[in-house]
Every structure is written in C-alpha cells, then in structure tokens.
Amino acid sequence: MTSEAKLSKDDITVVFILGGPGSGKGTQCAKLVEDFGFVHLSAGDLLREEQQRPGSEVGEMIQNYIKEGKIVPMEVTIGLLEKAMIDNDSNRFLIDGFPRKVDQAMAFEKEIVESSLIIYLECSEEVMQMRLLKRGETSGRIDDNVETIKKRFKTFIESSYPVVEYFRKFDKVHTIPCEDSIDEVYAKVKPIITELFKQKEQK
C-alpha cells in the first residue's frame, strides 16, 4: 500500500525543470515566471542560501558537496523546498534542478505533492561546459570551474539522468533540445505549459 502525498496535484501545480549543469534551467524558469506567475524554486539556489546563512548547521556540509559536484543528502534539500513552498503560499511552483536522484523524486512526490510534468532540457556536454565556463567568469560559484564541471557531468549521467528515465515511465517528460538561442528554446517550452494549464482548467 502506498501512502497519499500530502497535497493534491489538482490543487498545486509542480513542474520539474531538469537538465545537465548549464543546460539553461534557471534561464528558462525566469521566462516561465513572467508568463505564468510561477514561484521559481531553484534547489541549487536554496542550498547556496542555506550554505551562507550564519548559524546554519549544514552550511559547511553543503559547501563540500557542491564543490565536489555531489548531491546533497535529500533530507536537507527537501526540507528547504518544503519550507520555501510554505513560505511562498502559491499554487504554481517551478522546481529547478531537483530531483537529482530517483529516490529524491519518489520521496518528494510521496511526502509533498506529485509533479504535473517534467521538462528535460537536452544539451551536449560541449555546449554546457562552454556556458558554465562563461558563467563562471562572473558567477563567483565555487563549482563553475573545469575540475568541478567534470564531476558534475559524471554525477548527472550516473544519478540525475535516471530521474528523467524514471518519469518517462509515467509519460510525463517533455524533452526539449536546448542548444539554440534562449528565445528559440523558450518557444518550445512555453506551449507545453500553456497546454498544461488549459487541461487543468477543463477539469
């Protein structure tokens, strides 16, 4: 027997935006926020905020995981996401860069709410690396360097891409090639979300 998720996906729309590091998740989310009024929760941003919060008991641990391109234990990330969802009091959430492992996907959907769909931004490592190194010139991020980028790619292939395959079984994944310009990519992303809300309105 499976226990029910706490919230219903009829009441709360959660869209997961997945893709390798540098595929453009944050960039596409910013555009979706403008058009659809989502609250955008980047798991990476939430972890970086927690890492910098004075007095955080997990700050140093988060920093070590990020520097090594490894996945922070899910209790921490799910806790931060859940708090952000409660604090923001919306019924539309874009969750960017999470889940990063299949067990995280299962835990989130069981404990919080089932996702409505997944957008997977598909990108070659070559393009992602180029974007990340460029971003690294100004981001100040401890993980936008060649050495950590290699580790992030490995983690993505071994642990995070299987999340996309997991959701494919439920027919929930929309795969979008994302090597074109930001606007060209968005022209493919936007209709998917328009259709999602159209279907929800008809319910």
Ligand SMILES: Nc1ncnc2c1ncn2[C@@H]1O[C@H](COP(=O)(O)OP(=O)(O)O)[C@@H](O)[C@H]1O
């Ligand atoms: N379609 C695109 N074409 C060129 N550059 C892009 C595109 N999408 C994003 N970028 C740039 O690539 C970098 C990584 O994008 P970002 O949205 O931060 O990716 P992610 O959140 O997946 O790591 C940023 O500097 C961003 O401005």
Ligand SMILES: O=c1ccn([C@@H]2O[C@H](COP(=O)(O)OP(=O)(O)O)[C@@H](O)[C@H]2O)c(=O)[nH]1
């Ligand atoms: O659910 C998450 C999201 C991020 N991270 C960590 O935070 C880093 C940066 O994630 P972010 O999504 O910000 O990077 P991006 O994919 O956008 O480059 C990752 O490499 C992981 O170390 C994590 O452990 N769990």
Ligand SMILES: [Mg+2]
């Ligand atoms: Mg990002």
